[in-house]
């Protein structure tokens with residue numbers, strides 16, 4: 150108030166002196182700021198509370214540590230005590246915890262007819278959904294996001310039990326990545342799908358051109374087991390945001406948790422008044438996946454998995470000419486130059502290799518270290534890896550969990566054994582004979598291998614396990630060759646004290662992504678496309694490209710001005726006139742002339758054709774006469 154009075158009287162004063170008292174009244178400023186902050190807080194509180202809260206409870210089995218059928222454990226060979234194997238048990242998928250081998254339950258396998266029926270229902274639901282506003286689609290995602298934020302532990306517990314991954318790896322790979330994806334869709338999704346203006350060219354300067362993005366229809370996603378929650382939510386959020394419906398075939402090794410995740414999505418669809426048919430999950434093995442890929446109404450297939458199965462999906466999709474996105478394996482390298490900061494990169498290299506026990510398509514598979522710091526690098530990583538705690542994720546704090554897929558521990562062992570036979574050296578781990586691996590659970594110990602060479606299977610094949618292969622290189626050219634000679638090309642990382650050097654190396658690596666002085670940060674930038682080259686697959690999901698990939702692009706062209714109407718010039722109308730051809734030649738020369746002189750020549754030809762439609766009879770040169 151005290152500030153207000155002189156201000157009121159300041160009419161006779163100079164401008165400066167009138168505002169000076171206001172300037173120094175911090176109390177007033179504080180009050181205004183305080184009030185604004187309060188208003189923002191209240192407004193954002195009301196805004197958050199406007200987002201419906203889902204009530205999706207865990208079932209008894211999902212909540213408790215125990216198993217469904219009391220005291221039922223699979224044997225290490227993957228046999229159910231009742232004599233059933235994983236998979237073929239009378240139309241059911243046997244689900245179990247890979248860290249304890251507790252049987253979690255059985256889920257019905259969807260038959261071909263059921264899959265086709267689900268796809269048809271999805272197509273019907275999608276017709277209505279395609280007409281919804283972005284506002285409504287954002288609300289759907291916000292509802293899911295709110296539930297995820299408030300139920301991180303439930304989601305991670307269920308994921309940990311189904312996939313054997315430690316809670317921290319679930320928090321990072323399942324929750325954080327998914328939340329970032331939703332955040333990106335909320336913030337930038339609509340802009341990415343807005344019609345994009347394009348140039349119409351010189352001759353059609355009076356037209357405007359644009360690309361429009363319209364929802365494809367029903368998308369099929371076939372996803373792996375390594376991140377049971379994220380792998381479902383990742384394609385689902387993009388598909389529904391773009392206006393598509395989606396049917397997701399989950400892996401037979403991550404079927405149990407998918408039921409909870411599907412319940413969350415369905416509850417959110419209920420909240421916005423959309424049909425539950427819009428997003429559906431199907432369970433089963435190859436025949437279920439094949440039925441989905443071949444279903445008539447499927448407009449696109451997103452496949453994430455191994456190179457071998459990717460080929461089969463592509464074959465199946467060929468029948469209906471259904472486009473496919475293939476996200477296959479990787480053999481992602483970390484290049485460590487001798488001027489790199491070891492204390493910065495060692496923890497990153499360790500997380501990159503051992504998170505989720507290496508079961509991550511963009512996990513680090515090869516660490517290429519320049520000779521100068523090779524030994525220092527090994528000395529820095531070995532003690533940490535030796536000290537890693539491994540065990541069942543829900544029984545206590547562990548650094549490493551289990552291998553999700555049955556027999557994966559044996560597969561990893563076979564790769565390690567082959568390498569050792571051919572001269573590689575095991576520095577840490579490397580054997581299934583450790584106590585943890587012999588017990589109940591699919592464990593492979595954290596391992597470090599050195600001396601890996603081209604002759605070894607592990608050089609080219611994806612391990613997908615907790616194995617760090619440390620290789621040496623001499624020059625930057627060598628490092629580039631080591632990476633580019635590999636059949637895969639998903640991600641890569643380069644560490645160097647010189648950013649210019651790191652960037653120069655990165656630009657020469659034939660991989661779908663490169664991170665500089667960090668690892669796989671490209672995946673956390675959800676505006677970026679994700680996907681590899683060579684045997685890592687093709688096309689992208691994620692980012693602007695992935696979101697637009699859920700759409701068909703429509704090229705649209707129209708008159709720029711409302712009063713402009715395009716007609717066919719008389720010379721081009723039927724019946725064709727004798728000079729029509731010469732006129733078009735002139736037009737071509739005029740518009741596409743190389744440089745101004747050329748344009749002008751074209752203009753002359755055009756005018757000549759118009760002014761002298763009959764043309765002059767051409768003299769035939771004597772040499773051509775016969």
Ligand SMILES: *[C@@H]1O[C@H](CO)[C@@H](O)[C@H](O)[C@H]1NC(C)=O
Nearest residue numbers: 211212214302303306543544
């Ligand atoms: C998650 O699992 C842990 C360990 O079994 C348990 O203590 C905790 O209560 C569970 N939390 C939820 C929300 O289910």
Ligand SMILES: *[C@@H]1O[C@H](CO)[C@@H](O)[C@H](O)[C@H]1NC(C)=O
Nearest residue numbers: 322326376501509511669672
């Ligand atoms: C896989 O690992 C990379 C690198 O550590 C990480 O950025 C990414 O989030 C992980 N994948 C998922 C699905 O979380």
Ligand SMILES: *[C@@H]1O[C@H](CO)[C@@H](O)[C@H](O)[C@H]1NC(C)=O
Nearest residue numbers: 489490491492493494496646
């Ligand atoms: C190396 O990285 C560490 C962080 O791990 C940092 O504290 C240190 O300053 C870095 N050293 C140099 C020379 O940049």
